[in-house]
Amino acid sequence: MKAALRDRYGPPDVVELRDVDVPVPSEDQVLVRVRAASVNRADLDGLTPRPSFVRLFMGLRAPRNHSIGVDAAGVVESVGPGVTQLKPGDEVFGDMFIGGQGSFAEYVCAPERAFQPMPPGMTFEEAATLPHSAILALQGLRRRNGRTIKPGDKVLIDGASGNVGPFAVQIAKSMGAEVTGVSSTDKMDMVRSLGADHVIDYTKVDYTKSGERYDWIVDTDSHHSIFRVRRALRPNGVYVTLGGESGPIFRGLVVGPLASLFSDKWTGLLIWWKPMHRPDVETLKELIAAGKVKPVIDRRYPLSQVVEALRHVDEGRASGKIVITMEEPAG
Ligand SMILES: NC(=O)c1ccc[n+]([C@@H]2O[C@H](COP(=O)([O-])OP(=O)(O)OC[C@H]3O[C@@H](n4cnc5c(N)ncnc54)[C@H](OP(=O)(O)O)[C@@H]3O)[C@@H](O)[C@H]2O)c1
Numbered sequence: 001m002k003a004a005l006r007d008r009y010g011p012p013d014v015v016e017l018r019d020v021d022v023p024v025p026s027e028d029q030v031l032v033r034v035r036a037a038s039v040n041r042a043d044l045d046g047l048t049p050r051p052s053f054v055r056l057f058m059g060l061r062a063p064r065n066h067s068i069g070v071d072a073a074g075v076v077e078s079v080g081p082g083v084t085q086l087k088p089g090d091e092v093f094g095d096m097f098i099g100g101q102g103s104f105a106e107y108v109c110a111p112e113r114a115f116q117p118m119p120p121g122m123t124f125e126e127a128a129t130l131p132h133s134a135i136l137a138l139q140g141l142r143r144r145n146g147r148t149i150k151p152g153d154k155v156l157i158d159g160a161s162g163n164v165g166p167f168a169v170q171i172a173k174s175m176g177a178e179v180t181g182v183s184s185t186d187k188m189d190m191v192r193s194l195g196a197d198h199v200i201d202y203t204k205v206d207y208t209k210s211g212e213r214y215d216w217i218v219d220t221d222s223h224h225s226i227f228r229v230r231r232a233l234r235p236n237g238v239y240v241t242l243g244g245e246s247g248p249i250f251r252g253l254v255v256g257p258l259a260s261l262f263s264d265k266w267t268g269l270l271i272w273w274k275p276m277h278r279p280d281v282e283t284l285k286e287l288i289a290a291g292k293v294k295p296v297i298d299r300r301y302p303l304s305q306v307v308e309a310l311r312h313v314d315e316g317r318a319s320g321k322i323v324i325t326m327e328e329p330a331g
Contacts, residue, residue, distance in 0.1 A: 003105035004306045005066045009048060009055075012310035015068060015104075017303065023109035025080040029099075030112050032092060034074040035124035037103040037324040039313045040132045040163050041221070041243065043068055046101070047310070051246035067102030069324075070095055073118060073127035074108075083112045091118045095131035095275040104306050106326055116276060119285045129295035129321040130167075130284065131276060137167035138280045140218040140240045141175070144272040147238070149216050151176025154234070156207060159220030160196065161187035163313075164242060166296045166320055168218050169194045174292040180214070182207060187319045190296065208232045216240075222248030226256045226267050239267040296320030302327075 001022045006014045025031045044050075046068065049058055058064060073093040076086050086092060092115040096103045099110030118127045141155075142148040149155055155172040159165045160181030172179045173195045180198040181191035188199045200207050208228040215234050222244035229239045241252045252269030260266045274280070287293040298320040301309035309322050 001106040002303060003102065004068055004303070006047065006063065006068060007066060008062050012044070012047065012307045012314055014047065015307050015310060017306060020105075022107050025078055025083075025109050027080045027082040028111050028113075029080045029109050030083055030086050030092075030115055031077045031079070031107055031109045032072060032074040032094070032115065033077045034072050034103060034106060034108055034326055036073050036128035036326065037069050038071040038128045038132075038163075039309055039318075039322040039324065040070055041313070042070055042097070042132060043104075044310060044314050045243065051244070051249050053246055065100055067100060067105070069104030069108075070097045070101055071128050071131045071133075072096060072103035072108050073124040074326075076115075077107065079112070086112055086115060086117075091124075091127075092116060093118050093127040093131055095135070097132065097275050104303065104324055106303070114276060116278070116281050119288045122288070125297060125300065125323045125325065126295045128323055129297060133163040133321070134167040134171075134284050134293065134295075135275060135277065135280050136164045136242060136270070136273060137171055137218070138283060139273055139277070140164070140168060140220075140242055140270055141171055141216065143238060143240070143266065149175050149177050153177045153215040154180070154213070155216045155218070156180045156182065156214045156232070157196075157218050157220075158182045158202075158207070158223070159218075160191045160194070160199070161319055162220055163318075163321060164218075164220045166191070166194050167293060168220075169196050170293045171287065172216075172218075174287055174290075177216070180207070180212075184316075190319045194296070213237070218242070222252065226251050226259060230259065230263075230265055230267055233265045233267075235264055237265045239265070240270050241268070242270050297323055299323070300325050 094115035161183035256267035
């Protein structure tokens with residue numbers, strides 16, 4: 001089979017398409033014939049890697065794991081003897097962050113819990129956009145203690161034009177919030193089309209200095225200091241950041257929660273992420289069935305152009321999701 005692999009850290013050009021053996025599922029694993037995958041910032045973060053300290057876990061000089069790609073949708077080909085829920089022929093989607101990545105390939109093998117049945121009525125391409133980003137969006141709108149947004153809350157999504165942001169905008173709207181999306185100039189119309197009540201162009205306006213106050217801020221890629229975002233929060237407000245460079249990650253882990261000890265506002269990094277968490281997948285399916293969440297697909301690239309697909313996202317050109325497509329199975 002064809003699989004996208006990399007042997008060293010670096011930009012998307014380090015990725016190569018190679019011929020490798022189709023994996024064989026062991027005890028609790030499921031082998032899926034991938035029909036579509038999608039690109040996430042996490043794939044690019046893993047290539048570089050970003051934040052740089054994750055080299056401590058991924059391999060200091062070179063990555064120990066050569067596979068890439070977390071989001072997949074496809075058809076179960078075979079299952080290990082310990083698999084209880086899925087069977088060959090099932091149409092599934094999943095987050096390969098559970099089980100070693102590798103969705104940019106014709107087949108991927110991962111533990112059964114990485115996959116769940118596809119939302120009814122969705123194409124493989126649509127379903128492939130969901131696992132990583134839509135689940136992060138749901139969990140960014142909820143704290144570890146279960147607190148979430150209420151109807152009428154003012155919610156700001158910083159990074160509304162990327163992978164997670166468009167899902168976060170739609171989910172917050174479905175919960176009755178007044179939603180402000182932040183993006184670059186060219187992508188403001190896309191953010192408006194998702195239902196955002198207000199859109200801020202970050203190249204012209206710094207929302208932390210605008211005087212507006214929010215009940216909840218989800219930041220997909222930190223660009224402001226914790227103390228500045230605290231000023232943009234209403235009393236009892238919450239700021240959840242998902243990622244960024246080493247500095248913002250450290251501040252989100254340590255400084256934000258420490259500052260929250262002396263205040264009614266909570267600021268910090270999302271550390272309660274549970275990929276493919278079953279209750280969240282069910283919520284997502286309900287939102288999709290109700291027409292409240294729709295994936296935004298910017299472009300499709302065949303697997304043979306995986307490097308171009310990664311570059312498209314890396315260079316900030318994507319407006320919504322970039323999908324990687326596989327050839328139709330013969331016969
Ligand atoms: N915490 C966790 O447990 C966890 C788990 C998994 C993944 N993650 C992380 O979550 C993040 C998800 O991000 P994503 O995939 O949604 O990222 P993305 O698609 O790259 O989106 C980034 C967003 O940031 C905006 N942006 C870029 N430069 C900006 C600036 N200077 N000021 C303000 N906004 C700017 C972009 O806007 P334009 O495109 O309009 O320029 C875009 O909307 C990744 O970093 C991933 O590693 C976290």
